[in-house]
Amino acid sequence: MYDFAIVGSGVSGGRIAFELTAAGAKCLLVEAGRAFDRHSYPPGELGYSTQMFWNGGLEISRDARLGFLRGKCLGGTSVVNQADLNRFDARAWDDWRGRSGIGFFQCAVMDPIYDDLRRQVVADEIPPQFYNRNARLFVEAFERRGYHWAPILRSQDNCHLDKGSDCIVCLGGCPRDAKQSTLVTLLPKARAAGLEIETEFEIDHLDDAGDHVRLAGRQRGHERQLQARRVVLAAGALGNTAILFRSREIAATLPALGSSFCCHPQFMTYGVHREPVNAHKGALQSVESHDERFREAGIKLENVFAPPIATAMLLPSRGAAHYQQMRKYRHIACVEVAIRDEPVGRIALDRRGKLVVDKPLTALDHQKVRHGLDIAFDLHTAAGAIDTIRCEQVFGLHLMGGCPIGTDPRTSVVGPDFHVHGRPNLLVADSSVFPTAPGINPSFTIMALSLRASRQWLTH
Numbered sequence: 001m002y003d004f005a006i007v008g009s010g011v012s013g014g015r016i017a018f019e020l021t022a023a024g025a026k027c028l029l030v031e032a033g034r035a036f037d038r039h040s041y042p043p044g045e046l047g048y049s050t051q052m053f054w055n056g057g058l059e060i061s062r063d064a065r066l067g068f069l070r071g072k073c074l075g076g077t078s079v080v081n082q083a084d085l086n087r088f089d090a091r092a093w094d095d096w097r098g099r100s101g102i103g104f105f106q107c108a109v110m111d112p113i114y115d116d117l118r119r120q121v122v123a124d125e126i127p128p129q130f131y132n133r134n135a136r137l138f139v140e141a142f143e144r145r146g147y148h149w150a151p152i153l154r155s156q157d158n159c160h161l162d163k164g165s166d167c168i169v170c171l172g173g174c175p176r177d178a179k180q181s182t183l184v185t186l187l188p189k190a191r192a193a194g195l196e197i198e199t200e201f202e203i204d205h206l207d208d209a210g211d212h213v214r215l216a217g218r219q220r221g222h223e224r225q226l227q228a229r230r231v232v233l234a235a236g237a238l239g240n241t242a243i244l245f246r247s248r249e250i251a252a253t254l255p256a257l258g259s260s261f262c263c264h265p266q267f268m269t270y271g272v273h274r275e276p277v278n279a280h281k282g283a284l285q286s287v288e289s290h291d292e293r294f295r296e297a298g299i300k301l302e303n304v305f306a307p308p309i310a311t312a313m314l315l316p317s318r319g320a321a322h323y324q325q326m327r328k329y330r331h332i333a334c335v336e337v338a339i340r341d342e343p344v345g346r347i348a349l350d351r352r353g354k355l356v357v358d359k360p361l362t363a364l365d366h367q368k369v370r371h372g373l374d375i376a377f378d379l380h381t382a383a384g385a386i387d388t389i390r391c392e393q394v395f396g397l398h399l400m401g402g403c404p405i406g407t408d409p410r411t412s413v414v415g416p417d418f419h420v421h422g423r424p425n426l427l428v429a430d431s432s433v434f435p436t437a438p439g440i441n442p443s444f445t446i447m448a449l450s451l452r453a454s455r456q457w458l459t460h
């Protein structure tokens, strides 16, 4: 029997599989998506969106106001994300400590874990000579208005920007293996140390048998069952919550299951320029806001862009007007506004077992959106845009919560030891445990929680 079965191979699952296997545990990793690599990533935006993301590229909230993106492939969302690494600050930890009652959520305890990871994870800033025009306009506008900005630390090796690489293609898997996804970093090392990996295997539900856990699911159309002494759920906010809801006996003991869902809703704003901006060329993302006034207000501004199909979906126009707007693709600069949303979302299953996500924006969220958009449009003006466009479709890329961590089993699902309450053999340390939205990119903290949890599980 396996010591650990790990469900999900993304930021958390990859790290945990590596730590546990390297320490000598017999581990199996189960992943619902397919195994691609740089030679087999589906070509083109339509190809990768439909084959490497859940639900053919897009999931939506019950009221269809928010779209959600999450990777479905070996390596999970770490293969298709933008690889920005950010530490939580004291404001984020204080909020988590207050909400969860967990004392180790503080810089003094978590910073050494980030430091440890930083020694292992290859990451760098984009050198200023490789900022594309979209990034340069962002910086110029920030400086004209007296706001602070900073280069982004990105988990990537050598992107070959000097050879003219366009890193927007990496949103469908990096063809140069420069992005440090778990697919190219931790999973090969873990496999060499003995990790077994099964792909295209979607776990449906679990049964807790006391001294072991049974996992049931489907692999390439066939029903399959497995057993392991302990199961690590690393299937993300939506994945973990759905598996636990379908495990009815377990779900019945977890009153907070599905609660605290949040996603940093992102609002794209465009400034149209007379001269080409070519935001899709070169480094996709180089800089971000780094201003205490924005942090206090719960907003973050990012320098980013989207490929053509996503842009077509984001634009508010139809028919001939839409065609005219798309013709300006090369002339568009982008400022994205992300808000630190209140964790009032709920994940549930409907009668047919389909995921339903209720994610209303609160009055405070709307106030943050208005504030952020006012700043973004003023920045476009400062950068010399001749026109501006506000996108209609709103996205959540950082899916968090559903199994919030905390000391009180009435309001949380996972305890400070990263065990599901009352279930010592069911372990979780991924994005589903987030009790609130930090307002900061989550991956580096998911890695830190997963590292801390792995070390705890190996000793208990």
Ligand SMILES: Cc1cc2nc3c(=O)[nH]c(=O)nc-3n(C[C@H](O)[C@H](O)[C@H](O)COP(=O)(O)OP(=O)(O)OC[C@H]3O[C@@H](n4cnc5c(N)ncnc54)[C@H](O)[C@@H]3O)c2cc1C
Pocket: 007, 008, 009, 010, 011, 012, 013, 030, 031, 032, 033, 069, 070, 071, 072, 073, 074, 075, 076, 077, 078, 080, 081, 082, 083, 084, 085, 086, 201, 202, 203, 204, 234, 235, 236, 237, 239, 240, 243, 397, 398, 399, 430, 431, 432, 441, 442, 443, 444, 446
């Ligand atoms: C386009 C995009 C850009 C992003 N950019 C950044 C960024 O720059 N910086 C940052 O910090 N964050 C970023 N994020 C968010 C970040 O990638 C996620 O928060 C993070 O990957 C979550 O880690 P995780 O381990 O919880 O889940 P994931 O990495 O999503 O991994 C979960 C895995 O579980 C698998 N799974 C789900 N259900 C099942 C099941 N039933 N059976 C078997 N397997 C299952 C999934 O297929 C997936 O592979 C981005 C996200 C997106 C979509």
